[in-house]
Amino acid sequence: MHNMKETMKKVTGYHLFWPLVCLGVVLLFNLIKTPSFFQISINNGVLYGYLIDVLNRSSELIILAVGMTLVVASSGGTDISVGAVSAFAGAICVYALGTGETYRMPYLAGMLLAVLIGTLCGAWNGFLVAKMKIQPMVATLILFTAGRGMAQLVTGGNILYVKVDSFKRLGSFLPHVPLPTPIFVAILVVVITTFVLRKTALGLYIQTVGINAKAGKLVGLNATLIQFLTYAFCGLCAGIAGLIITSRIYSIDANNAGLNIELDAILAVALGGNSLSGGKFSVAGSVIGAITIQALTTSLYAMKVTADQLPVYKAIVVVIIVVLQSPELKRMFNTVKAKRASSKQEGWWHNG
Numbered sequence: 528m529h530n531m532k533e534t535m536k537k538v539t540g541y542h543l544f545w546p547l548v549c550l551g552v553v554l555l556f557n558l559i560k561t562p563s564f565f566q567i568s569i570n571n572g573v574l575y576g577y578l579i580d581v582l583n584r585s586s587e588l589i590i591l592a593v594g595m596t597l598v599v600a601s602s603g604g605t606d607i608s609v610g611a612v613s614a615f616a617g618a619i620c621v622y623a624l625g626t627g628e629t630y631r632m633p634y635l636a637g638m639l640l641a642v643l644i645g646t647l648c649g650a651w652n653g654f655l656v657a658k659m660k661i662q663p664m665v666a667t668l669i670l671f672t673a674g675r676g677m678a679q680l681v682t683g684g685n686i687l688y689v690k691v692d693s694f695k696r697l698g699s700f701l702p703h704v705p706l707p708t709p710i711f712v713a714i715l716v717v718v719i720t721t722f723v724l725r726k727t728a729l730g731l732y733i734q735t736v737g738i739n740a741k742a743g744k745l746v747g748l749n750a751t752l753i754q755f756l757t758y759a760f761c762g763l764c765a766g767i768a769g770l771i772i773t774s775r776i777y778s779i780d781a782n783n784a785g786l787n788i789e790l791d792a793i794l795a796v797a798l799g800g801n802s803l804s805g806g807k808f809s810v811a812g813s814v815i816g817a818i819t820i821q822a823l824t825t826s827l828y829a830m831k832v833t834a835d836q837l838p839v840y841k842a843i844v845v846v847i848i849v850v851l852q853s854p855e856l857k858r859m860f861n862t863v864k865a866k867r868a869s870s871k872q873e874g875w876w877h878n879g
Contacts, residue, residue, distance in 0.1 A: 591788060593814070595795070
């Protein structure tokens with residue numbers, strides 16, 4: 528019995544336990560509501576199914592959540608401009624490639640330009656936060672407001688379409704590949720980020736600066752540079768997400784591209800068990816959080832919830848999930864458990 532309690536304590540103490548539980552509950556709900564949820568079929572050499580759709584649709588959110596995780600960890604703040612930056616980067620790419628029957632410039636050059644624009648936007652946010660010491664919410668509010676306006680200036684206020692078929696591949700399928708391309712892009716971003724964080728001291732530096740930037744400076748860390756790099760990286764992730772978003776619909780709609788996705792990215796970080804006050808972080812947790820949000824969105828759509836009502840239901844479920852993961856709730860639970868154990872022990876002494 529004692530060994531079983533110890534095992535349970537270790538399992539529940541695992542940092543990904545609650546994120547996985549939340550994902551499991553959402554997936555179980557989907558399975559009950561839609562018995563065919565886990566069924567995967569193949570048609571014309573391409574995989575189809577609810578599960579594939581969840582992974583596919585969550586790809587850009589996963590990419591943004593990875594960048595947001597590092598921003599939150601290093602500065603204890605969030606980047607609310609990533610949705611607008613992704614729209615701006617997508618607009619730059621589409622405008623650079625042109626709307627004719629052929630590309631105006633090489634496709635790869637257009638993609639690199641979009642990623643560069645995203646990185647520069649992130650660097651601007653990093654400059655304001657790390658160097659100018661402006662609150663992250665206020666600093667990133669500038670591009671949150673202006674980003675879509677700049678995208679509208681690029682597109683002339685119109686929805687621009689790309690007529691070359693190869694532009695669609697990043698947001699759909701590569702020839703003879705059964706899985707959607709965005710899934711591979713998301714995996715690549717997660718793997719490279721995790722590799723760099725684990726094989727270098729950067730991950731430790733980010734945690735140290737996030738916990739106490741002044742203490743980090745005392746041990747020789749350049750807190751300003753580290754925070755700047757995390758915001759620049761978050762912008763890079765927004766640029767990549769913008770490419771996927773525009774490729775899915777082979778066009779750029781500056782008003783709607785990446786709309787409100789910054790809120791989902793912040794929620795993914797929170798659902799992943801990461802502290803929004805900075806410090807210790809988990810990229811894997813944020814990835815699980817992003818998949819959970821998309822699975823929840825898919826299930827709500829399956830229940831005939833309209834797009835206008837979706838945020839309300841999503842907010843209710845997310846509040847419940849976040850409260851369940853709250854350290855304060857765990858502390859209250861442990862207090863009640865200790866009191867019960869104490870009362871039982873007192874009763875045993877009186878009976879004895």
